[in-house]
Every structure is written in C-alpha cells, then in structure tokens.
Amino acid sequence: MRPTPSSGSARVVATVAMLVAVGAILGILETALVPALPIPGVRLGLANLAVVLALPLVGRAAALRVSVLRILIVAIATGALGGPAFAMALGGAVASWAVMAWLAGRRSVSPIGWSVGGAAAHVTAQLLVACVLTGSAVPALLAPFALLLALGCGLVIGYASRLLLSRLPLVYPEFGTR
Amino acid sequence: MTRGDRIVVAVVAVLAIAAWPLASMATGGDAAVAVISGPYATYRVPLDAARRLDVRGLHGTVTVVVGAGSVRVAESDCRDHLCVERGAIAAAGMAIVCAPNGVTVRIGGRADAPDALIR
Numbered sequence: 001m002r003p004t005p006s007s008g009s010a011r012v013v014a015t016v017a018m019l020v021a022v023g024a025i026l027g028i029l030e031t032a033l034v035p036a037l038p039i040p041g042v043r044l045g046l047a048n049l050a051v052v053l054a055l056p057l058v059g060r061a062a063a064l065r066v067s068v069l070r071i072l073i074v075a076i077a078t079g080a081l082g083g084p085a086f087a088m089a090l091g092g093a094v095a096s097w098a099v100m101a102w103l104a105g106r107r108s109v110s111p112i113g114w115s116v117g118g119a120a121a122h123v124t125a126q127l128l129v130a131c132v133l134t135g136s137a138v139p140a141l142l143a144p145f146a147l148l149l150a151l152g153c154g155l156v157i158g159y160a161s162r163l164l165l166s167r168l169p170l171v172y173p174e175f176g177t178r
Numbered sequence: 179m180t181r182g183d184r185i186v187v188a189v190v191a192v193l194a195i196a197a198w199p200l201a202s203m204a205t206g207g208d209a210a211v212a213v214i215s216g217p218y219a220t221y222r223v224p225l226d227a228a229r230r231l232d233v234r235g236l237h238g239t240v241t242v243v244v245g246a247g248s249v250r251v252a253e254s255d256c257r258d259h260l261c262v263e264r265g266a267i268a269a270a271g272m273a274i275v276c277a278p279n280g281v282t283v284r285i286g287g288r289a290d291a292p293d294a295l296i297r
C-alpha cells in the first residue's frame with residue numbers, strides 16, 4: 001500500500017489542481033449548456049463530481065479546498081463573484097462537503113451515498129441562504145421539489161463517480177472501492 | 179448500491195416527503211390569494227383578478243402577472259431568470275423565488291412581515 005501523502009506534497013497539490021480544473025470546467029459547462037432548473041440553487045451538479053472524487057484521492061481537508069476553489073473560479077468566469085448566486089453556491093458547497101466527508105468515513109456508504117447526501121445538504125443550505133437573502137421563509141416552500149431533484153441528480157453523479165473511482169489508483173483506500 | 183447508500187437515499191426521500199405537508203402548513207391561509215413580497219413592499223392579490231404588478235427588487239423590477247387563477251413572473255431584472263422559468267403557479271403552498279431581487283411569490287398564507295408598522 002502506498003504511504004498516505006501529507007497535504008503539502010507535490011502529489012496532493014497536483015491532484016487538487018487537476019480536480020479544481022475538472023470541477024471548474026464542469027461547472028462552467030453546466031452553467032452554459034444545461035438549462036437551469038426553475039428552483040434557485042438546484043442543478044445537475046456535474047461539478048460535484050470533482051469533490052466526490054477528491055475525498056478518496058486527496059482526503060477530506062483537500063476536498064474542501066477543491067470545492068471552494070472551483071466555486072471561486074466559476075464565479076469569476078461567469079461574473080457572479082460576490083452576488084447572491086455566489087453566496088448560495090458557497091453555502092451549498094460547504095454544507096455538501098461536510099455531509100460527504102462525514103459519510104465517506106462510514107464503511108457501509110459508497111460514493112453513491114456520499115453524492116446523494118451531499119446533494120441533499122447542498123440544496124437545503126442553498127434554500128436557507130435564499131431565505132436569508134429574501135428575508136422570508138418562502139424559499140423553504142421549494143424544499144420538497146428541491147430534495148427530490150437532489151435525490152435524482154445525486155444518484156446520477158454518484159454512479160458516475162463510482163465508475164471513475166473503480167478505474168483510478170486510490171490514495172485513501174479506506175474511503176473508496178466499495 | 180450498498181446498505182448504507184440505501185439508508186441515505188431513504189432518509190433524503192423521507193425528508194422530501196415530510197417537507198411537503200410542512201410547507202403547506204407553513205403557508206396556511208387563503209388559497210385564492212397570491213402574496214408577493216419584495217424588499218420594499220408586500221402585495222396580496224386575489225388570483226381571479228387580472229393584474230400586472232411591477233415589484234421593486236434589489237436589482238431592478240420584477241413584473242408579476244396575476245390572472246385566471248394563477249400567478250407567474252413575466253419579466254425580471256436578474257441574471258438567471260429562474261423565477262421566469264418557473265412558470266405559473268396555482269396551488270396552495272407553491273412558490274416562486276427570485277433570490278437576486280429578494281422577491282418571493284406564493285399562494286395563500288399570511289405575508290411574512292407587515293407592510294408598515296404604525297406606532
């Protein structure tokens with residue numbers, strides 16, 4: 001078994017950079033090509049693929065770096081930096097990472113479960129941020145639709161990441177290959 | 179899919195279903211009235227009245243059209259136009275949100291805050 005690299009090692013830095021690039025490209029492509037679902041903060045979540053992959057490839061802490069960095073890059077590229085969409089994306093990303101990092105530490109849950117849990121946390125946090133932004137509880141009314149969509153999108157992204165992970169050398173095998 | 183995955187999927191599905199009655203309970207009120215809340219004003223419009231409202235939002239104007247038992251956002255000065263793409267809503271507990279403008283539209287229920295407080 002390969003020794004676990006420290007967070008500053010060249011291998012981790014390179015892998016994080018690669019995952020950030022993949023996440024940013026998928027995020028920009030999705031913004032440009034996939035029509036937005038008519039609920040604030042709900043989307044297919046292609047970019048989340050990079051974060052799901054990051055957990056077994058570079059570990060929890062670096063996965064958070066991947067998630068936040070790709071959001072910054074997508075926000076700069078699409079001109080959303082500092083706007084309400086950016087606040088919602090950031091809130092969603094941190095919540096999603098927290099849930100996925102927790103699920104990744106449980107033996108019985110595979111990347112499919114991480115992805116579904118992360119997607120649900122993502123939309124929940126986004127709607128909460130939207131509640132703050134609009135100063136009302138009305139966005140919470142969208143929760144049932146948002147959670148059902150998150151379930152479907154999370155399954156799609158989860159199966160895709162499991163497929164990819166089965167073909168990649170894992171640095172943190174305790175998180176992967178289930 | 180592992181056992182843990184099935185538990186995660188079940189929990190999310192239960193949350194989604196449980197959020198449904200909670201959402202409509204929170205709305206309550208009269209299903210024949212649309213409540214349109216912006217950062218500067220709140221309007222309550224009966225759904226059978228044909229009306230076009232220009233609501234002032236944080237970024238610009240959100241044009242809300244009420245009529246024939248439903249309400250929709252026709253135009254909005256925002257980036258993604260998710261509020262416009264949401265289309266018309268007619269049932270109690272349904273909502274349209276334009277987060278950039280801080281404008282919400284929903285059917286039934288009380289306004290979240292009074293228009294003005296008189297002391």
